[in-house]
Amino acid sequence: MIHEVAVLGGGIAGAAAALRLAQGGQRPLWIAAKRGAAFKPGEHLSAAAIPLLKTLGSDAMLRAEAHRHAHSTYSAWGSDLLVERNAIVQLEGPPTVLDRAVFEDTLTAQAIAAGATRIACDVDDMQVADGTWHLHTTEGRLAAGFIFDATGRKAVVAARYGTRFQADKLCCQYALFTGAKAPRPVTLIEAVEHGWWYMSVLADGRVVLNYYTDPDLPGLEPQDFEAGARDTHAIGAYLSDYGYDTCDTPRRITTNSTWIAPAIGAGWVAIGDAAAAFDPLSSHGMTTALWSAIEAADAYLAHDRQRMHGYADSVAKGVQDYLSSKTDVYQREMRWPGSPFWSRRHSSA
Numbered sequence: 289m290i291h292e293v294a295v296l297g298g299g300i301a302g303a304a305a306a307l308r309l310a311q312g313g314q315r316p317l318w319i320a321a322k323r324g325a326a327f328k329p330g331e332h333l334s335a336a337a338i339p340l341l342k343t344l345g346s347d348a349m350l351r352a353e354a355h356r357h358a359h360s361t362y363s364a365w366g367s368d369l370l371v372e373r374n375a376i377v378q379l380e381g382p383p384t385v386l387d388r389a390v391f392e393d394t395l396t397a398q399a400i401a402a403g404a405t406r407i408a409c410d411v412d413d414m415q416v417a418d419g420t421w422h423l424h425t426t427e428g429r430l431a432a433g434f435i436f437d438a439t440g441r442k443a444v445v446a447a448r449y450g451t452r453f454q455a456d457k458l459c460c461q462y463a464l465f466t467g468a469k470a471p472r473p474v475t476l477i478e479a480v481e482h483g484w485w486y487m488s489v490l491a492d493g494r495v496v497l498n499y500y501t502d503p504d505l506p507g508l509e510p511q512d513f514e515a516g517a518r519d520t521h522a523i524g525a526y527l528s529d530y531g532y533d534t535c536d537t538p539r540r541i542t543t544n545s546t547w548i549a550p551a552i553g554a555g556w557v558a559i560g561d562a563a564a565a566f567d568p569l570s571s572h573g574m575t576t577a578l579w580s581a582i583e584a585a586d587a588y589l590a591h592d593r594q595r596m597h598g599y600a601d602s603v604a605k606g607v608q609d610y611l612s613s614k615t616d617v618y619q620r621e622m623r624w625p626g627s628p629f630w631s632r633r634h635s636s637a
Contacts, residue, residue, distance in 0.1 A: 290420055291317040293588065294432035295404070296411055296445065298323060300574055301560025302438035303395040304581035307344055309436075310402035312589035317432055318399065318406040319425060326539065328388045329462045329498055331488060332358065332475070332571050335381040340578040349394045354387035356473055356491040363477040364522050365484075366620045370476075383571070385475065385488050411444060416555060435556040436584065441565050446548040446558035455545035455611060456632070458567060459503050461513055463538040465495040468531030477569075478520050481624045482507055485516075486568070487523045495532055497523070500543060500568065502629055513538040543568055545614070547607045550600040557584045557596065563603050566610050569617060576606070 298320030483501030547564035618633040
């Protein structure tokens with residue numbers, strides 16, 4: 289059996305594409321491994337994502353008790369002083385701090401209910417012949433006429449059949465903390481000599497703590513993680529004031545800036561991080577995942593080749609805008625001119 293369209297990869301982009309395609313009358317084959325039980329970072333959803341969720345008919349999910357509005361974000365960037373950004377001055381409204389697992393599970397359930405057929409497996413290899421994709425999976429061989437690549441930074445289709453670009457080697461170590469007191473629900477960003485820290489309080493009171501640096505720099509060993517967090521000014525004080533202790537073993541993931549250009553090819557389109565993965569400092573990841581899934585799916589459903597090329601052009605423009613903004617933001621931090629982490633980002637201007 290040859291399926292008309294297949295979506296490869298789980299996560300937000302994969303679920304949104306499968307949902308949008310099903311809403312458009314398709315019965316997409318959705319190939320995605322089961323989500324693991326471990327905590328998945330990436331919980332800051334911009335208010336710009338709300339209209340996209342409304343397009344999918346999914347905005348009601350943000351009212352779940354598992355999520356909270358992020359009314360206050362503080363940053364120590366360029367100085368030790370904390371600067372507040374309050375959602376009350378943001379016309380688009382407050383961002384949302386998600387329980388990422390709950391959010392993805394809800395979107396997945398909606399996609400399946402709409403008609404997507406999900407197979408929980410990985411794609412081991414693939415070939416394309418006579419306009420048909422032959423996919424070798426852990427569940428056997430499958431075939432499809434068109435592929436949505438939502439496999440994240442791996443970009444299993446797009447990286448093989450397109451051209452990948454990379455701007456940095458940023459990686460992240462992260463862990464969850466639990467506290468003894470009812471915390472003040474805030475988000476903190478704090479720059480340090482070899483990178484920067486991100487901390488946010490989840491709706492259930494746990495704290496997610498991320499450390500971003502380059503893989504060749506100090507601080508990424510598990511035994512260094514908690515000590516490094518407690519050595520910061522603002523985040524260290526918060527952890528101490530509210531009695532937070534490490535909840536689990538720190539994990540490490542790649543968070544570099546990478547993109548495929550163009551984000552489309554013969555019989556495939558890249559969406560989400562497979563198309564363009566940005567520095568988490570931008571908070572663009574989940575919004576881009578939703579936007580790219582909807583735009584690419586709508587172009588496919590309309591059988592509009594020009595619109596699909598327009599999607600690829602928009603991805604390319606978004607990458608250039610992001611790179612410019614990224615340079616501006618990193619150049620605001622000048623306290624450690626001898627630090628390789630910061631000098632690399634200043635010299636890339």
